[in-house]
Amino acid sequence: MKLEMQIPAGKKIINIKELKNIGFSYYQINKAVEAGKLTKLNKSNYENCDFNGEVSDFIYVYAYAPTGVICLMSAAVFYGLSNYWPDSIDVAVPKKKNITTLPDWPTFNLYYFESDRYETGILERWTGENRFKIYDIEKTVVDIIYYRNKIGIEETKEILTKYLKREDRNINKLYRYAELLKCSDVLKTYLEVLI
Numbered sequence: 001m002k003l004e005m006q007i008p009a010g011k012k013i014i015n016i017k018e019l020k021n022i023g024f025s026y027y028q029i030n031k032a033v034e035a036g037k038l039t040k041l042n043k044s045n046y047e048n049c050d051f052n053g054e055v056s057d058f059i060y061v062y063a064y065a066p067t068g069v070i071c072l073m074s075a076a077v078f079y080g081l082s083n084y085w086p087d088s089i090d091v092a093v094p095k096k097k098n099i100t101t102l103p104d105w106p107t108f109n110l111y112y113f114e115s116d117r118y119e120t121g122i123l124e125r126w127t128g129e130n131r132f133k134i135y136d137i138e139k140t141v142v143d144i145i146y147y148r149n150k151i152g153i154e155e156t157k158e159i160l161t162k163y164l165k166r167e168d169r170n171i172n173k174l175y176r177y178a179e180l181l182k183c184s185d186v187l188k189t190y191l192e193v194l195i
Contacts, residue, residue, distance in 0.1 A: 014047075045064075069091065070089065121140075148186070
């Protein structure tokens with residue numbers, strides 16, 4: 001049996017359900033692991049060892065935290081709002097979600113968001129056949145302002161300044177998010193200083 005013909009070469013993270021849909025049995029999945037074609041990440045997900053696409057650490061989030069959304073500094077770097085690359089991927093999960101197994105690499109910083117903060121502004125992005133969820137740019141800026149004491153005042157100012165210089169900025173959406181997520185007064189203060 002030629003396993004490499006059955007495992008999609010452009011899929012880095014593949015779960016048991018997807019493997020079963022392709023026609024793999026549990027026995028064949030174990031054989032693929034033994035043959036070095038797959039690496040078991042956790043009880044549901046595998047890494048394709050013959051992957052030949054663009055690698056992004058963000059695609060690992062779906063394997064370990066399926067409800068996870070890239071947030072804060074990781075999202076800010078993704079949008080070009082900061083040059084500081086964090087050591088770990090910032091990941092938002094719903095407040096009551098229990099994430100028990102995390103990888104040794106890449107490392108995740110988990111943020112447990114209340115439902116309004118978690119559900120607002122989620123986008124789905126694809127890199128080849130692999131997907132990840134990330135907050136839109138306005139939600140990212142509002143979260144950075146909300147967590148400014150943890151992020152750092154200078155970093156927060158830099159991110160907001162870079163956002164304001166973008167042609168695709170949406171100040172109305174930024175204000176709407178800030179009001180919904182209870183940091184509109186702080187946003188106004190920052191904007192008065194920067195504009």
